[in-house]
Amino acid sequence: MADAAAEEQAQGEAAAGAEETVKIICLGDSAVGKSKLLERFLLDGFRPQQLSTFALTLYKHRARVGGQAVLVDFWDTAGQERFQSMHASYYHKAHACIMVFDVQRKVTYKNLNSWYKELREFRPEIPCIVVANKIDADMKVTQKSFNFARKFSLPFYFVSAADGTNVVKLFNDAIKLAVAYKQNSGDFMDEVMRELEVRKALLPALLLSDEELCTFLPQGKQSLWRRVNLYRHGKICLMLVTP
Numbered sequence: 001m002a003d004a005a006a007e008e009q010a011q012g013e014a015a016a017g018a019e020e021t022v023k024i025i026c027l028g029d030s031a032v033g034k035s036k037l038l039e040r041f042l043l044d045g046f047r048p049q050q051l052s053t054f055a056l057t058l059y060k061h062r063a064r065v066g067g068q069a070v071l072v073d074f075w076d077t078a079g080q081e082r083f084q085s086m087h088a089s090y091y092h093k094a095h096a097c098i099m100v101f102d103v104q105r106k107v108t109y110k111n112l113n114s115w116y117k118e119l120r121e122f123r124p125e126i127p128c129i130v131v132a133n134k135i136d137a138d139m140k141v142t143q144k145s146f147n148f149a150r151k152f153s154l155p156f157y158f159v160s161a162a163d164g165t166n167v168v169k170l171f172n173d174a175i176k177l178a179v180a181y182k183q184n185s186g187d188f189m190d191e192v193m194r195e196l197e198v199r200k201a202l203l204p205a206l207l208l209s210d211e212e213l214c215t216f217l218p219q220g221k222q223s224l225w226r227r228v229n230l231y232r233h234g235k236i237c238l239m240l241v242t243p
Contacts, residue, residue, distance in 0.1 A: 020068055022178040023093055025075045027086070027115045028100035029108040033133040035076050036161035037100065041171045042074075063172070065179045072175055091122035096178035098170070100131040103141045112148050125185065127177040129155045131170060136160040 026034040038059050059074040075090060097119055101108040112130065119128060130149040135141055135158045142158045149156035155173070159166040 018069070019071050020065075020179055020182070021071045021073070022095040022175065022182055023073045023075060024096045024098060024174055024178050025090060025094045026077060026098045026100065027119060028077075028131075029102070029105075029111050029115075032100045032102040032105075032108050033161045034098075034100050037098075037131070037133065037159065037167060037170070038074055038076060040161045040164055040167045063175050065176055068179075070175060070179055072178070086118065088122060091119065094123050094126055095182045096126055096174050097123070097128040098131055098174055099128055100133050102134050103132050104134055104137055109146065109148070116148075116152065125181075127155075127174075127181055128152075129157060129170065129174055129177070132156070132158045133161060135165060136162045 026038070028034055035057065042059055042061055057076040059076065061072040061074060063070045063072055075094070077086065077090070099112060099115055099119070101112055103109075116128070119126075130146075132141070132146060146156065148154075155177075157166050157170045159170055161167065
């Protein structure tokens with residue numbers, strides 16, 4: 001499912017032309033309101049019912065940032081998060097992340113640590129916004145201090161999908177962050193992937209495993225790339241093993 005969505009995203013990028021295309025992913029435990037927030041922003045409506053789905057949901061939205069047309073792909077977990085882990089393709093080429101917890105359920109706040117850790121394993125540099133949802137249930141919660149966002153220097157928003165509080169601002173800011181990241185990214189992994197994509201017609205590659213990639217050069221030469229986790233620096237990169 002996620003691979004099919006990734007292919008659809010690539011086709012959309014080709015059709016978009018001069019339009020900037022960004023991908024924003026949503027993370028967080030099941031039933032924290034990720035889908036409802038998206039529906040509130042995109043459909044300007046809210047249906048207070050829970051639908052259990054297991055397929056990836058892709059929402060498309062057009063916006064303008066600094067006078068530039070932007071096509072936004074919002075990726076929603078749509079049930080996969082109940083397995084407490086996402087497929088690597090969900091994170092692939094993401095330019096920003098919206099991470100949501102439910103202010104009425106403490107466990108969803110505690111689980112932000114595991115979601116954030118997984119995010120940084122696949123996308124070490126992209127901007128991430130922390131969202132406290134369902135504040136309409138008790139507005140006093142906005143007076144509380146949530147240290148997770150402060151600990152990692154992340155933007156933090158109190159929102160409500162039910163009454164729309166801060167929803168438009170949240171997504172508009174996320175779009176701006178995604179565009180800025182894509183246009184100014186110095187992420188090494190992004191640079192490697194862009195280089196491989198530019199050369200893929202002349203540089204066929206074989207994925208040997210989740211950790212190794214073999215590229216085939218002219219005159220029968222090969223290069224082996226190995227994924228390296230730089231835990232000390234919180235980064236992941238590809239290391240050239242054989243020239």
